[in-house]
Amino acid sequence: MNDRNRTRKHTFQIIDGVEALVNLDPDELFLDLPANTPRYIRVREGDRLQEGDARTQTSQKMDSQTLSKWRIDDISTDTVTGIDSKTGESQEWDREWLIQHLGTGGFSVELTDFDRVSVSETTGLGRPRTDDRGDELGPHVIVTAYGNDGQRFTQLYSATESGDWGSLTLVKQDPRVQEFSEELREKFDAAVTGAVELEQRYH
DSSP, rough: OOGGGOOEEEEOOOOOOTTEEEETTTTTTEEEETTTSSOOOEETTTTTEEETTTSSHHHHHHHHSSSOOOEEEESSSSEEEETTTTOEEEEEHHHHHHHHHHHTEEEEEEOOOOOOEEEESSSSSTTTOOOTTSSSEEOOEEEEOOOOBEEEEEEEESSSTTTTTGGGEEOOOOGGGGGGGHHHHHHHHHHHHHHHHHTTTTT
């Protein structure tokens, strides 16, 4: 089954004063934060969890040896169990407690996927604009990929020809993308390419 088309059971919860959409399925934690934006957090069995907020801390800070890390072993309707990466000991959390701490940044899940990508035109591929001197501005497209850890990664593309989505070239890259592993970069590129191709069908 395609996970992107998966039907989930959800409930609304208040996390740090913000309404969030939280799934009720026993095999994963899935939070839309807040409920009306594309940002989300997903934790599955086998994922790595750690202390700290990946959305506000640098990758160097998150890699600190002082922050505890676990591999998620089991997710049930009431509890979540992780195995400490240093000691091998089992740690059990109340599911609702962990959801709250994921939402507020007390814990983060390792970035592994990009299920949501948004594409928006800044100058219009079909409606080229000009600057103050009358020179034509190249059409631009902003692509934002949302990671399963709650982070957003934004790329700016420019079309060399008006109306031609196939001529898009990368103009400005999110610097954090350069730090991705080869596997994660492949997932990122595939997600972005798929979203751009889908958007192209409507133009």
